[in-house]
Amino acid sequence: MAPRTDFPPVRACLFDMDGLIIDTEDIYTVCVNLLLRKYGRPDMPWEVKAKLQGRPGPSATKLLMEWAQLPITVEEYARELYALHSVHFPTTQPLPGMVKLLSDLDRTRVYEVDQENGNPNTNKPHRVHIALATSSHESNFKLKTAHLQDVFSVFETHRRVLGDDKRIEPGRGKPLPDIFLLALKTINESLPAGERPIAPEECLVFEDSVPGVEAGRRAGMRVVWCPHPMLKKVFEGREAEVLAGHIGEAGDVDVHQLGEIDDGWADYYESMVDFPYEKYGITIPPAEVSAEGGVTV
Incomplete structure (x- = not known):
């Protein structure tokens, strides 16, 4: 099939943690x-x-x-x-490119909502909301991040979904889509006044694991796969299946949740260094622009 190319600009990025943000x-x-x-x-x-x-x-x-x-x-x-x-x-330490990527996305908060029509104008630079969606339980999360508060401060507390979150039914972790759908829900419930809810197809999931890619695809979201080199080697020759969510980690699911091979919804990257924001309709403010002060564009 021909890959889809008419995606709307990304308005939310949902991040796994282990092996993606930190090593x-x-x-x-x-x-x-x-x-x-x-x-x-x-x-x-x-x-x-x-x-x-x-x-x-x-x-x-x-x-x-x-x-x-x-x-x-x-x-x-x-x-x-x-x-x-x-x-x-x-x-633990951040993986290459991650500190810059998170900082860049956090600075997009300077872009204000177009209040005239109550929606972000997708023809203009817009804020990209971010949330954490990790399978790590709270105790391990604290062990891994207590010394990295400057890195994780970009994730507002109410937009952090952990593996033992009571809002996720037991047994519904990755590769099922629940954790990413809940992360999007936390964003939509805390959007600035006048900003319309974000749809799944306007979300970009960042994952390193194969079950995580499948979870993102089953949530109806676009996915970035940045695996450990040894994991990439395990799935050598099957990368297209991974990106489509076709490895089958979640067992039988509704067919509407399945992706297609080379459908354009997912991409592989060796690292997060020099991430191509423009491919996803994301505009990053100049480095000298502070996230503290808003600008109208």
């Missing part, structure tokens, strides 16, 4: 492998890790335990892994 994926691998070696098990291969990425903790733990066959309970595994996380997660 936690290699830390996760180190911690899991330390635990596996303790019980005489082999290191976790990337083919297994690929199935764990992006999922809520309980779901990922279940899959890992089924593969590893550790001689301990799920509760013991979770307790020992958290102890390792407590040591290693405070060392």
Whole structure:
């Protein structure tokens, strides 16, 4: 099929965290492998890790335990892994390009809503709202971000959706679309007066995991996939299937939620350095423009 090219400008960006904003994926691998070696098990291969990425903790733990066959309970595994996380997660750092990307998008708040018709004029530069949609539970989120408050301050507290958010039904984590739909809901419920609600197709999901890409596609949103190099290698030759959400991580779903191969809704990037804002209808204010003062354009 011919890829779609008539997308409306992006008005909201929804971000995964682990392996996308911060470099936690290699830390996760180190911690899991330390635990596996303790019980005489082999290191976790990337083919297994690929199935764990992006999922809520309980779901990922279940899959890992089924593969590893550790001689301990799920509760013991979770307790020992958290102890390792407590040591290693405070060392996390932002991945290349992410600090600039988040700062640039945050500065678009200087663009005011066109109050004459109650809608942002899409022919003019406009604000791009951002929200966090991570499968990390609150305890791990704090471990990973306490030393990076300057980075995560761009996400307003009410626009942070975590893996243990009580508004998400248990068992409805990625690769199902609920977390991204909820993140969009938090944005729409807190839009400035006069700004019309944002539609899913006006959203851009930033993901590194395959279940996360599938979740974004099933939410009816555009997706940017920026995977770890080893994850990219696992799916070598199947990139188009990943971008279409066709890997099948979510099982049977309504057909209207499925994407199509090369339909133009998703793109792969090696990193977030020099992100092409113009492709998505996003205009970034000049660097000297402060997000504190609004400008009418």
